[in-house]
Amino acid sequence: MPAACLALQDREEADVNLILFALWLAARGHRLEPETGQRLLRLAKRWQGPIVGPLRRVRRRLKQEAELPWAEAVEGWRRRLGEVELAMEQVEQLLLEQALGSVAIGPCDFGAAPVNLGALGLARLLGAAEAVLLQREAFAIAQGPSG
Numbered sequence: 001m002p003a004a005c006l007a008l009q010d011r012e013e014a015d016v017n018l019i020l021f022a023l024w025l026a027a028r029g030h031r032l033e034p035e036t037g038q039r040l041l042r043l044a045k046r047w048q049g050p051i052v053g054p055l056r057r058v059r060r061r062l063k064q065e066a067e068l069p070w071a072e073a074v075e076g077w078r079r080r081l082g083e084v085e086l087a088m089e090q091v092e093q094l095l096l097e098q099a100l101g102s103v104a105i106g107p108c109d110f111g112a113a114p115v116n117l118g119a120l121g122l123a124r125l126l127g128a129a130e131a132v133l134l135q136r137e138a139f140a141i142a143q144g145p146s147g
Helices: 002-012 014-028 034-064 071-100 112-119 127-141
Strands: none
Touching: 002 014, 002 127, 014 034, 014 071, 014 112, 014 127, 034 071, 034 112, 112 127
8 A cells, every 4th residue: 555655646646644534524424515625725735735745755855866975874874854745744644634623434435435536636636546455445444354
């Protein structure tokens, strides 16, 4: 699943947190209203733009700079930046959940995934192989072990 998330993030410039949030909601049987999706999208952009995005750019830039002095130290700082970036993405998840409010847990709703992705401005991802994989994985997890 991490590879699929990174592919969508890198190739499509998609906010993986929004994708996972849309699938999490669908797995709980929740469909986003378009207005709510747009509100959550604005919230995510206000977090991604000034906070997560700059951390990601610095981390990636450090990875590209092969000739930096003190390579081991720089690599350690790059890893630490990655940890901070991940922590800030976790904060984004909490912000999204808080902004939505309480969500009743219902049966897994496979049809809600495209509705939720569309409401969050991510309809362009519906045909992406990685998005399909993430949806399958999310619903498999939500349904628990089979058999």
